[in-house]
Amino acid sequence: MMMVSKILSLLQFFTLFTITFASTEEATALLKWKSTFNNENNSLLASWKQSSDTCNDWYGVVCFNGRVNRLNITNASVFGTLYDFPFLSLPFLEYLELSMNNFYGTIPPEIGSLTNLIYLDLNSNQISGTIPSQIGSLVKLQILRIFHNHLNGPIPGEIGYLRALAKLSLGRNFLNGSIPASLGNLNNLSYLYLHENQLSDSIPEEIGYIRSLTELTLSTNSLNGSIPASLGI
Numbered sequence: 001m002m003m004v005s006k007i008l009s010l011l012q013f014f015t016l017f018t019i020t021f022a023s024t025e026e027a028t029a030l031l032k033w034k035s036t037f038n039n040e041n042n043s044l045l046a047s048w049k050q051s052s053d054t055c056n057d058w059y060g061v062v063c064f065n066g067r068v069n070r071l072n073i074t075n076a077s078v079f080g081t082l083y084d085f086p087f088l089s090l091p092f093l094e095y096l097e098l099s100m101n102n103f104y105g106t107i108p109p110e111i112g113s114l115t116n117l118i119y120l121d122l123n124s125n126q127i128s129g130t131i132p133s134q135i136g137s138l139v140k141l142q143i144l145r146i147f148h149n150h151l152n153g154p155i156p157g158e159i160g161y162l163r164a165l166a167k168l169s170l171g172r173n174f175l176n177g178s179i180p181a182s183l184g185n186l187n188n189l190s191y192l193y194l195h196e197n198q199l200s201d202s203i204p205e206e207i208g209y210i211r212s213l214t215e216l217t218l219s220t221n222s223l224n225g226s227i228p229a230s231l232g233i
């Protein structure tokens with residue numbers, strides 16, 4: 001009996017130790033990213049420091065089992081890029097909300113490493129370049145918003161792999177090329193916002209086969225052809 005409880009408390013000790021260690025690594029990685037911001041002493045992120053408890057004291061950070069689960073710094077006046085975002089150090093991240101800041105530069109392909117992401121919101125920043133095809137690895141994503149940025153190039157067909165997606169918002173960018181027919185694979189999609197881009201060619205009939213679709217915006221593009229009959233079914 002004594003032995004068992006000793007083993008148990010030893011186990012508890014090691015679990016605690018592992019958890020503390022893990023979040024220290026995550027904290028260090030996040031601080032490294034923060035140090036690349038143009039306005040590093042942003043007042044909202046002043047709580048992000050090595051001496052404070054990442055899980056309890058850092059603005060916008062929520063942990064689960066001692067690991068960073070949610071990072072929400074919406075509307076926090078951050079000027080910076082995603083180049084040093086710790087994509088490889090936050091394996092348990094599920095919610096990433098960076099909307100309404102001044103993030104610029106491109107989306108690194110390493111974003112595809114955040115395979116537990118359920119929610120990704122980069123709305124209303126100045127992000128440019130193309131959407132990396134690696135985004136197709138984020139198979140748990142339910143919400144993907146990169147509305148109102150400076151993205152260009154095509155919508156990667158790999159977005160069609162995101163079978164859990166319920167909301168996709170890529171409006172108000174400079175996306176061009178055709179709407180990928182693979183979006184028709186997104187059986188759980190209810191909102192598809194693609195308005196105010198430079199999308200061309202015709203609307204793929206596959207879009208009309210998405211049973212759950214309740215809102216579709218395609219205005220202000222360069223689409224041609226006719227509206228597929230499938231949309232009316």
Ligand SMILES: *[C@@H]1O[C@H](CO)[C@@H](O)[C@H](O)[C@H]1NC(C)=O
Pocket residue numbers: 039041042
């Ligand atoms: C950041 O802090 C430094 C001194 O610590 C100060 O000179 C600078 O003006 C501050 N920048 C901003 C954007 O607050």
Ligand SMILES: *[C@@H]1O[C@H](CO)[C@@H](O)[C@H](O)[C@H]1NC(C)=O
Pocket residue numbers: 070072074095096097119
């Ligand atoms: C982020 O925080 C804002 C309020 O500051 C809230 O409205 C929003 O829902 C949060 N996003 C997530 C993903 O938790």
Ligand SMILES: *[C@@H]1O[C@H](CO)[C@@H](O)[C@H](O)[C@H]1NC(C)=O
Pocket residue numbers: 075
């Ligand atoms: C963003 O933050 C500013 C204060 O810094 C506030 O006035 C504004 O209402 C916020 N906007 C939203 C949409 O939350």
Ligand SMILES: *[C@@H]1O[C@H](CO)[C@@H](O)[C@H](O)[C@H]1NC(C)=O
Pocket residue numbers: 163164165188
């Ligand atoms: C689609 O949505 C339903 C109901 O919300 C859910 O049960 C199902 O798991 C979702 N499918 C995927 C692939 O996420």
Ligand SMILES: *[C@@H]1O[C@H](CO)[C@@H](O)[C@H](O)[C@H]1NC(C)=O
Pocket residue numbers: 152153154176177178
């Ligand atoms: C999309 O725009 C880029 C420049 O941003 C251009 O090089 C490319 O040819 C365009 N593609 C289409 C299909 O219009």
Ligand SMILES: *[C@@H]1O[C@H](CO)[C@@H](O)[C@H](O)[C@H]1NC(C)=O
Pocket residue numbers: 200201202224225226
């Ligand atoms: C739509 O435009 C593309 C070029 O972007 C052209 O190849 C195609 O023939 C046009 N289709 C119709 C139905 O006008």
